[in-house]
Amino acid sequence: MSATAAPQPRETLAGRLIRTLILWVGGVWLLCVIGVVWYVDREINFNFDNELVEVSHRMFDIALDELDRRQGEAAGGRLLIAPTPTFADAAVMFQVVEPGGRVLLRSAETPGNTFDVPLASGFANDEAWRIYTVHHPARKLYLQVADPLDERREALNRTLFGLIIPLGAVLPLLALVLRKIARDELQVLQTMATEIGQRGGDDLRPLALPGLPRELQTVGDHVNRLLERLAQALDVERALAANAAHELRTPLAAARLRLQTALEHDLRRDDVVAALDALRTLSHRTEKLLQLSRAESGASFTRERVDLTQLAATVAQEFWQDPAAIDRLGLKVPDSGDAPVALGDVDALAIALRNLVENALRYAQGAAVEIEVDAAGRLVVRDFGPGVTDVELRTLQLRHVRHSAERAGYGLGLSIVGTIVEKHGGRLELLSPPPGAARGFEARITLQPA
Numbered sequence: 001m002s003a004t005a006a007p008q009p010r011e012t013l014a015g016r017l018i019r020t021l022i023l024w025v026g027g028v029w030l031l032c033v034i035g036v037v038w039y040v041d042r043e044i045n046f047n048f049d050n051e052l053v054e055v056s057h058r059m060f061d062i063a064l065d066e067l068d069r070r071q072g073e074a075a076g077g078r079l080l081i082a083p084t085p086t087f088a089d090a091a092v093m094f095q096v097v098e099p100g101g102r103v104l105l106r107s108a109e110t111p112g113n114t115f116d117v118p119l120a121s122g123f124a125n126d127e128a129w130r131i132y133t134v135h136h137p138a139r140k141l142y143l144q145v146a147d148p149l150d151e152r153r154e155a156l157n158r159t160l161f162g163l164i165i166p167l168g169a170v171l172p173l174l175a176l177v178l179r180k181i182a183r184d185e186l187q188v189l190q191t192m193a194t195e196i197g198q199r200g201g202d203d204l205r206p207l208a209l210p211g212l213p214r215e216l217q218t219v220g221d222h223v224n225r226l227l228e229r230l231a232q233a234l235d236v237e238r239a240l241a242a243n244a245a246h247e248l249r250t251p252l253a254a255a256r257l258r259l260q261t262a263l264e265h266d267l268r269r270d271d272v273v274a275a276l277d278a279l280r281t282l283s284h285r286t287e288k289l290l291q292l293s294r295a296e297s298g299a300s301f302t303r304e305r306v307d308l309t310q311l312a313a314t315v316a317q318e319f320w321q322d323p324a325a326i327d328r329l330g331l332k333v334p335d336s337g338d339a340p341v342a343l344g345d346v347d348a349l350a351i352a353l354r355n356l357v358e359n360a361l362r363y364a365q366g367a368a369v370e371i372e373v374d375a376a377g378r379l380v381v382r383d384f385g386p387g388v389t390d391v392e393l394r395t396l397q398l399r400h401v402r403h404s405a406e407r408a409g410y411g412l413g414l415s416i417v418g419t420i421v422e423k424h425g426g427r428l429e430l431l432s433p434p435p436g437a438a439r440g441f442e443a444r445i446t447l448q449p450a
Contacts, residue, residue: 340377342447
């Protein structure tokens, strides 16, 4: 059996930043050193060349004086050697040459192959020397002055080492500083990770992370919005469970009791009908709970232009299929002009309007019910039944509130309507009695215009 390889530890973000910064800083510094070295080498050569030109101009007259003074010796074809200077460090290697190449005078310290370059005015290099040749303006003579290249290399090397050695000394210190900075600046990420890790199903509060940089603040805002959506989803789930437990307990018990009674009495028709009524009530409550859950989630709501006149007509047509409602339910829409249009989810608004009409038909005690779309773009459902008291009116939208057995469905239905209207940014108003009437009940939905 092969042993399972141990997982490799993952590299930290701080470590990656430190390594990247060190490499970039070191690389940029090295490029700067190369650029400085190039510039310094150019300046060193320029200064040395200028010095060589100045020395040659001063030395030419001195060399010619020495040559003229010893002209007799040079007449025999002998190579004259200039006297050794008093200070050795002031020695200049030079020679005086005729156009044919014959050397007339040479400094005492000059090796024989120093000036092994073509005889022409200007600068020339051999392996170890930088040579400058100048032609006398009045006499047919040349002066060649030599400068060792080692001195230039040594000056360049001193400059190069003076830049590289501090770099090598500073990089470890820079690594420590960058390490501390990276860890301090990224500590907020660790804090954020800790805060997120502490969140669970029982704690979906927003993250409180002040002082975040702009990029991390965006991440924090997205996480908080996600936590808000999760909290909302859990609230909807808990509310559905609580509502189901509350709303379905009674119809389930009633259906079970009726069926048990029917079995004990050989399935009497009245008991079976009562059981069917209880199951019908259970189905109705289940539909309302699902509507409430969808309304509270609001996740699937769309925002589109909704023709309120067409919406009201569609809902009215559904109820007119019931013979018991066709004579009681009326529809009133604007006579002329453009049809009122609002922004919303047509299916959700149809559910809200349907709930209002159901409540009106159920609790108006046979009185007339009217759906109205007014010119201001409001959906109004009113009935001319007994209405409700002021105390009942203030608590109608509360779930599970039961004022009487006759009004058992108001709370859940109006809660669905209120939730849908709230998700649409609208307003639900309840009035009893309607304006201008002696009795009845009116519900108004005001939506945002398109």
